[in-house]
Amino acid sequence: MAIESPPRTLRLDIDRxxxxxxxxxxxxxxxxxxxxxxxxxxxxxxxxxxxxxVLRDAGARDFFVAHWSxxxxxxxxVLPEQIAVLHGAxxxxxxxxxxxxxxxxxxxxxxxxxxxxxxGGGPCHMMVDTGIHRLGIAxxxxxxxxxxxxxxxxxxxxxxxxDEDTPVNAAQLxxxxxxxxxxxxxxxxxxxxxxxxxxxxFAFDLTRPxxxxxxxxxxxxxxEHIRQVAYxxxxxxxxxxxxxxxxxxYNGEFTAPDAMRVGTVSLGYADGFLRAWGGKGLAxxxxxxxxxxxxxxxxxxxxxxxxAEPDLSVGTWxxxxxDLPRASEATGLSQYELLTILxxxxxx
Ligand SMILES: *Cc1c(COP(=O)(O)O)cnc(C)c1O
Numbered sequence: 010m011a012i013e014s015p016p017r018t019l020r021l022d023i024d025r026x027x028x029x030x031x032x033x034x035x036x037x038x039x040x041x042x043x044x045x046x047x048x049x050x051x052x053x054x055x056x057x058x059x060x061x062x063v064l065r066d067a068g069a070r071d072f073f074v075a076h077w078s079x080x081x082x083x084x085x086x087v088l089p090e091q092i093a094v095l096h097g098a099x100x101x102x103x104x105x106x107x108x109x110x111x112x113x114x115x116x117x118x119x120x121x122x123x124x125x126x127x128x129g130g131g132p133c134h135m136m137v138d139t140g141i142h143r144l145g146i147a148x149x150x151x152x153x154x155x156x157x158x159x160x161x162x163x164x165x166x167x168x169x170x171x172d173e174d175t176p177v178n179a180a181q182l183x184x185x186x187x188x189x190x191x192x193x194x195x196x197x198x199x200x201x202x203x204x205x206x207x208x209x210x211f212a213f214d215l216t217r218p219x220x221x222x223x224x225x226x227x228x229x230x231x232x233e234h235i236r237q238v239a240y241x242x243x244x245x246x247x248x249x250x251x252x253x254x255x256x257x258x259y260n261g262e263f264t265a266p267d268a269m270r271v272g273t274v275s276l277g278y279a280d281g282f283l284r285a286w287g288g289k290g291l292a293x294x295x296x297x298x299x300x301x302x303x304x305x306x307x308x309x310x311x312x313x314x315x316x317a318e319p320d321l322s323v324g325t326w327x328x329x330x331x332d333l334p335r336a337s338e339a340t341g342l343s344q345y346e347l348l349t350i351l352x353x354x355x356x357x
Contacts, residue, residue, distance in 0.1 A: 018244040018275040020326065021355035023055055025063045027236035028222060032067045034234040035218045038205050042212035045071030047201070047219030048083055049095065053348040054281075055223055055239055056357040061086040064222065071163075073217055077103055080112045093134050093163070096144070097121045104128035113162065117144045122155045134163045135194065139184035140177060141169035148184060151191050163215060164194030171203035171211075172227035178207060206230035225344040226334045241329040241351060243276035243293070248315065248322055257312050258304030262288065270315040272300070274327055277309035281350030282329070285340040287311070293327040300327065 036044035046069040047053075052060035057079075061072070065087050072083055075095045083092050089111030098104040098114040104124050107114050108131070115134040116122050125133055135156075138145030145166065150156065166185045170177045185199050196214035202221035204211045206228035221231055224238040249272075251257070251265040274293060276282045287306050292299040293313050300313040315321055330336060333344040340347070 017354065017356040018246060019280060019355045020242040021055070021351060021357045022240040022242065023059050023357070024236070024238050024240065025059070027224070027238045028060060028063050029067045031222050031224070031235050031238065032064055032069055032218075035202065035205055035216065035221055036068065038231075038234065039200070039212045039216040040209045042198075042200075042214050042216050043068075043070070044205075044216045044218055045069060045073060045198075046222055047073045047217055049073060049075040049079060049219070050349050051079075051082075053219060053223045053345070054351040055348065057082045057086070059357060060223075071215055071217075073219075077106055077112075080106075080110055084110060084112070090132070095136070097136075098124050098128075100124065101128060115165070116146070116159060116161075118146055119150055119153055119155060122146075122153070122159055126155055126158050130158065130160060132160050132162050134165060135159065135161045135192070137164065137166045137185070137188055139166040139181040141167050141181075143167070143169075148188060151188060156192070161192060161194040163196045163198050164188065164192055165198040165217070168199065168201060168204045168211070171201060171207055178204075178211075182210060202231070203227040220344055220348075223348055224333050225348070227344065232334075237332050239331055239348060239351070241276075241280075241331055241355065242326045243274045243280075243282075243329060245272040245321060245323055245325045245327065246275045246310070247273040249273070256304075258287075258307040260305060263304035263312075270319050271303060272313050272315050272321060272325075272327075274311050274313055275309065276311050276329065277306055279309065280352040280354055281347070282306055282311065283340070283342065283350070285342055289339060291330070291339055293329060295321060295325065295327050 046064045072092050092112040095115050097117040115136050117136045136145040198215040200211040200216045202218040205216050221235050226232050226235050251269050253267050255265045257263040284306050292301045295318050298317045303312045337344045
């Protein structure tokens with residue numbers, strides 16, 4: 010019989026109602042278009058098995074992953090043809106896999122178009138590069154013969170700077186519109202989360218929110234519609250009394266000015282709690298009371314000041330302040346990074 014490990018000292022609580030409400034809000038804000046869902050990177054770190062069923066039940070029908078390795082987990086919850094693989098198929102092996110599992114490749118280059126046609130063709134999606142220069146066919150290549158042979162369901166492009174007010178957005182919109190007549194695609198898709206906040210012109214037939222499903226807010230227009238979804242919590246694993254002059258953590262960066270009670274918390278780099286959190290006057294919380302972080306995050310642990318809550322003991326759960334716009338502002342980490350670095354040791 011397998012021996013079960015004891016309960017974890019890290020927890021990631023997911024507010025499923027908030028996730029559902031965020032998808033519905035983004036779907037509503039997409040106007041006549043329907044909202045899909047970017048579920049790559051294990052739903053930005055929050056867990057495919059937790060999040061995809063919620064998104065599916067809310068009404069999402071179009072799911073986006075980046076890698077072929079991500080398809081099988083998502084396909085446990087939705088139909089394979091509802092899954093688009095953004096990196097596309099560069100090898101016959103990948104095309105063969107697409108075909109056998111039934112997921113749709115996003116064709117990003119003439120090479121990928123040839124690979125898909127050579128493997129037998131069939132429904133696919135296509136990404137055209139209108140200015141991000143990351144992945145996608147150049148607009149000048151759209152007229153190529155092999156592209157005309159594709160059965161493109163959704164023609165997409167990706168905005169590079171939708172979180173900013175910049176002429177780049179209008180330029181990408183224009184470039185995308187110009188492609189409209191040139192291809193026999195059934196549907197068009199341009200906007201990511203921030204693009205939904207720009208205006209209705211960017212929505213076309215299908216939007217592709219990711220970050221904002223999970224609580225990210227990159228444009229003020231979205232702030233009132235988007236709720237926090239991810240709530241990391243970490244347990245105290247030791248309580249101690251420091252004397253005046255004692256140093257805390259790597260390099261002894263914090264020095265106790267007086268005797269003080271501190272708690273060591275099971276939370277560190279491997280969990281996504283980087284040094285960017287230390288040395289800035291930030292805190293963990295217990296029932297809303299602030300427990301300031303002392304010194305550097307030191308590998309698997311961080312130490313907090315228990316002055317506000319001297320009676321806390323080993324095993325007490327503390328809240329990590331993970332309102333994404335605020336946490337991003339405070340740490341300098343992007344909202345994408347804050348989600349996707351949450352490590353494997355959290356009970357999800
Ligand atoms: C990740 C991704 C999205 C989702 O973007 P967010 O900014 O997280 O909303 C949409 N489309 C493509 C092509 C992506 O790679």
